[in-house]
Amino acid sequence: MSYKDKKFRIVGKPMPRHDAWEKVLGNTSYAGDHEIPGMLHVKALRSAHAAARLIAIDTSAAEALEGVEAVLTAKDVPHNETVTKFGQTHTVGGFEGLYRVLADKKVRFYGEAVAIVAAETPEICDEALKLIKVEYEKLEGVYDPAEALKPGAYLVGEDESNLVCQYKIRKGDVTDGFSRADVIVENTFTVPQVDHAYMETECGTAWMGEDGIITIRASTQVIEHFRGIAEVLGLPQNKVRVIAPMVGGGFGGKEDITVETYLALVVYKTGRPCSMVWTREESLICHGKRHAYKMHYKTGVTKDGKLVAQQVDILSDAGAYVYLSPWILLYSTVKAVGPYDVETVKVDSRTVLTNNTFASANRGFGGAQVCFGYERQMDEAARAIGMDPLEFRRRNYLHQGDAMATGRILENAVETEATGIKVMEMLGEKTVxxxxxxxxxxxxxxxxxxxxxxxxxxxTSRSYVSIELDGSVVVRCGVQDIGCGQTSSLASIAAEVLGVDMEDVTVFFGDTSLTPLAGTTTATRMLYMSGNATLKAAKAIRDNLLDKASKHLAVPVAELDLVNHQLVVESAPERNMELEQLVKLCASDGVELFNLAQFNAPAREFMDFTSGQGQVFADFTFGSHAIEVAVDTDTGRAEILKYVACYDAGQAVNKLSAEGQIEGGAVYGLGYGAMEGIQYDRGKTLNPDFATYLIPTSMDVPEIETDMIESGGGLGPFGAKGLGEPSSVPSAPAFVNAVCDAIGKSINDLPATPEAILKALES
Amino acid sequence: MSINITITLNGKKKTLAVAPTQSLLSALRNNAKAKEVKDGCSDGDCGACTVLMDGKAVNSCLVLAPAADGSEIVTVKGLGTAEAPSAVQESFVNSGAIQCGYCTAGMVISATAFLNENPDPTRTEIREGLSGNLCRCTGYQKIIDAVANAAKKNHSQGE
Structure with a gap:
């Protein structure tokens, strides 16, 4: 029997996660829980200005304070200016975002680190920070990307323009498309910067090993930043090690370096172990946010509901440093018209530096902003031609085999229409x-x-699997587990293939010195990439075990299986053998009981940037959300009566975990739609705590009903797709579309708070 | 200057030398090394640091350590063990209520205190009862399931 035809024992079932017990018992040690004897505490002095010239920094009084071990500024950093690397092991030119460890010459955003202090206690750090004298010359700055593009605008960085990059997509001739339209709908949409607001702030420890290796144990989505850290310190890459323990939430906010370089720098300068934990205020002010966008959509439709032209202009606020802005904008550009087949398309997008806090990765990575644009626009267009919104979408959904605006053919499963029909069915008749x-x-x-x-x-991703002499299984894989079940899914896969239970599998993860590098836990790639690598490695061991058993028992491999810790001989169950016995047999005969496998994602060359034609992504996850709201026209309060979501998961590896992703994604996106937004006064964050930056509580969100289609058409293990980011993307437009349906008015700016709803009602 | 306080932490007596303005959260994490108590905001907004103080759920970041002198503190480690987990702990695992796990310690404590007060709650009452504990991963759905399932189990065992 080929493995393909096997009936799953574990995969696809709802299972408690393998990491859940240690978490619920309080045993999981997060990055901030780690203490090292004699460790220093590290804190940052942060700029009180969003735009200023650094004239002088006097650290002498701070350095003289008893208990202070080091006060470091830009001049102390071996390579203070480096660039964010977008590639992994493959060098990609074109976009390199400047990254500065400590502010130098010019301060670019409020809260930018100007100096760091390492001291014996956190209290001494605080004292020392007060003793550092910084002389600033305040500069005007620029806080709006449209202003930043104007000739003569204040220059955020050292370049001659604030424009970071621009893209375009051209499909056919939109002028021609609009000429064939019966109705043209035009709207401008704005979406604010929002924070990830993970419960665990940025934190970590670092130390120098007796071997001279600097190790950083940090809350990160990317242990492979060891390369960037080594570059900052001017060390060979193999002299820096990064460990990521279980991460207390990531959502993209721990994709860029946070505490790592500061910790490494202190170890490098002092030789002493150290710890850095950001306060909630620091976290809300200082790490990268989701990009604020202004999007203009002009849509041409025929009376019978066909999209004939879509023209999109996107202006993205990159904030003070480039970071991942070019990539995020590319994601937005490619996805700007959504899962629809549009006859003619013209997309232009730009991302621009300002003196707001820098923006970078956030769950949805450029996909969430444009989804608000295209899905609000779909409802507005449907209303303009008097067609039911689902019916209008059904006349335009892309299907398998169709071409996107980039010319890319969708060769894998595309179940968007099925999810759209499903969610409206689940939502049912409108309440009266x-x-x-x-x-x-x-x-x-x-x-x-x-x-x-x-x-x-x-x-690429790599994973090592081995089976021990007692039949227990080890996976070593350099994944970062940010709470979505990244390691648990690997345990499920190995257990399934090797015929053991999930609790028989130990997953060692997130250590650049001990686990094969698996790439970043970003881009909804871990199940797809490391799942495939783990599947490949586990299958290789399975093949070795079955081959040995076949020879030993003189039974064809096709009649053998591994089930519940046993070698099962289907034709002769009396000859079944304990797995442990088979493993020992293999071991004594020198059969390899381990395998290190690499999975390579399908690779393509760059898209054609003059036309936007080409393939940028390997595959997509398609899904729909639907919401019923009751709006109080006196207060503007929108109560969600029903929330439903449906995705094509390809193949759920753990049903319970997959549902959890969809539910959590729905609420993460709902915060974006209804509540959240960083507020600025000329670059200064006005809501830097959870009393003023509100995220959904259990009282703000409804019961969420989920459904899954399992097409088996994904590129992940067993045909899985990814859910992490996709599940959060349609919430905001679904919510606002429901509110607009209720009040009969348009809301085109996020968040749609009660105040915004009241304002729309009064318009 | 420091003050000696004595607390019972998960059944064990501890004397801690704390500063007059130190929070109970800080005393638990830094003096008593009870790292299972999490710091999410130090401001009373998120509930990650919730512990039972003389049977009542409190944000330990909002309690001054000297005010906890003589009190009995229970953290998530005091609720149960791998061999004998509490009903709420078991239910959180089986209901899929744990993702990153950072809010879990506080959430489980709040749920435990809530069920002690209200052993047979509606789902809306559970939502109200847990509204002081933020979770960014789960969307709360499976957390509410977990508390409802634990209540059901307690209920059926009680009958």
């Missing part, structure tokens, strides 16, 4: 209001979101 001040509305949104990195990055 029994109060004059309560109006009811329904709204939906569909989305396409990639899983896996851009194909020209030539992405």
């Amino acid at each position: 209001s029994d109060k004059p001040n309560i109006v009811i509305g329904q709204g939906m949104a569909s989305s396409m979101m990639s899983y896996g990195r851009m194909t020209f990055l030539h992405d």
Whole structure:
């Protein structure tokens, strides 16, 4: 029997996660829980200005304070200016975002680190920070990307322009497309910067080993930043090690370096171990946010509901440093018209530096902003031609075999239409209001979101699997587990293939010195990439075991299977053998009981940047959300009566975990739609705590009903797709579409707070 | 200057030398090394640091350590063990209520205190009861399931 035809024992079932017990018992040691005898505490002095020239920094008084071990500024960093590397092991030119460890010459954003202090206690750090004298010359700065593009605008960095990059997509001639339209709908949408607001702030420890290796144990989504850290210190890459223990939430916010370089620098300078833990305020002010966008959509439709032209202009606020802005904008550009077949398309996008906090990765990575644009626009267009929103979408959804605006043919499963029909079915008939001040509305949104990195990055992952003499299984894989079940899914896969239970598998993860490098836990790529690598390695061991058993028992491999710790001989069950016995047999005969496998994602060259034609992503996850709201027209409060979501998961590896991703994604996106937004006064963050930056509580969100289609058509293990990011993308437009349906007015700016809803009602 | 306080932490007596303005959260994490108590905001907004103080759920970041002198503190480690987990702990695992796990310690404590007060709650009451504990991963759905399932189990065992 080929493995392909096997009936799963573990995969696809709802299972408690293998990491859940240690977490619920309080045993999991997060990065900030680690203490090292004699460790220093590290804190940063942060700029009180968003735009200023650094005239002088006097650290002498701080250095003289008893208990202070080091005060470091830009001049102390061996390579203070480096660039964010977008590639992994494959070098990609074109976009290199400047990254500065400590502010130098010019301060670019409020809260930028100007100096760091390492001292015996956190209290001495605080004292020392007060003793550092910084002389600033305040500069005007620029806080709006449109202003930043104007000739003569304040220059955020050292370049002659604030423009970071621009893209375009051209499919056919939109002028011709609009000429064939019966109705043209035009709208401008704005979406704010938002924070990841993971419960665990940025934190870590670092130390110098007796072997001279600097080790950083940090809350990160990317242990492979050891390369960048080595570059900052001017050390060979093999002299820096990064460990990521279980991470207390990531959502993209721990994709860039946070505490790592500061910790490494202190170890490098002092030789002493150290710890750095950011406060909630630091976290809300200082790490990268989701990009604020202004998007203009002009849509041409025929009376019978065909999209004939879509023209999109995107202006993205990159904030003070480039970081991942070019890639995020590329994601937005490719996905700007969503999962729809549009006859003619013209997309232009730009991302621009300002003196707001820098923006970078956030769950959805450029896909969430444009989904608000195209899905709001789909509802507005449907309304303009008097067509039901689902029916209008059904006349335009892309299907398997269709070409996107980039010319890329969708060769894998595309179940968007099925998810759209499903969610509206689940939502049911609209509730009838029994109060004059309560109006009811329904709204939906569909989305396409990639899983896996851009194909020209030539992405790879590696995983090592071995089976021990007692039949227990070890996986070593350099994944970062940020809470979505990254390691647990590897345990499921290895257990399934080797015929053991999940608890028989130990997954060693997230250590650049001990686990094979698996790439970043970003881009919804871990199950796809490391799942495939683990599957490949586990299958190789399975093959060795079955081959040995076949020879030993003189039974064809096709009649053998590994089930519940046993070698099963299907034709002669009396000859079944304990797995442990088979493993020992193999061991004594020198059969390899381990395998290190690499999975290579399908790779492509760069897209054609003059036309935007080409393949950027390996595959997409398609899904829909639908919401029913009751809006109180007196207060503007929108109560969600029903929330449903449906995705094509390809193949759920753990049903319980997959549902959890969809539910969590829905609420993460709902915060974006209804509540969240960093507020600035000329670059200064006005809401730097959870009392003023509100995220959804258990009282703010409804019961969420989920459904899954399992097409088996994904590129991941067993045909899985990815859910992490895709699940959060359609929430905001689904919510706002429901509110607009209820009140009969348009809301085109996020967040749609009660105040915004009241304002729309009064318009 | 420091003050000696004595607390019972998960059944064990501990004397801790704390500063007058030190929070109970800091005393638990830094003096008593009870790292299972998590710091999410130090401001009383997120509930990650929730512990039982004389049977009541409190944000330990908002309690001054000297005010906890003589009190009995229970953290998530005091609720159960691998061999004998509490019903709420078991339910959180089986219901899929744990993702990154950082809010879990506080959430489980709040759920335990809540169920002690209200052993047979509706789902809306559970939502109200846990509204002081933020979770960014789960969307709360499976957390509410976990508390409802634990209540059901307690209920059926009680009958």
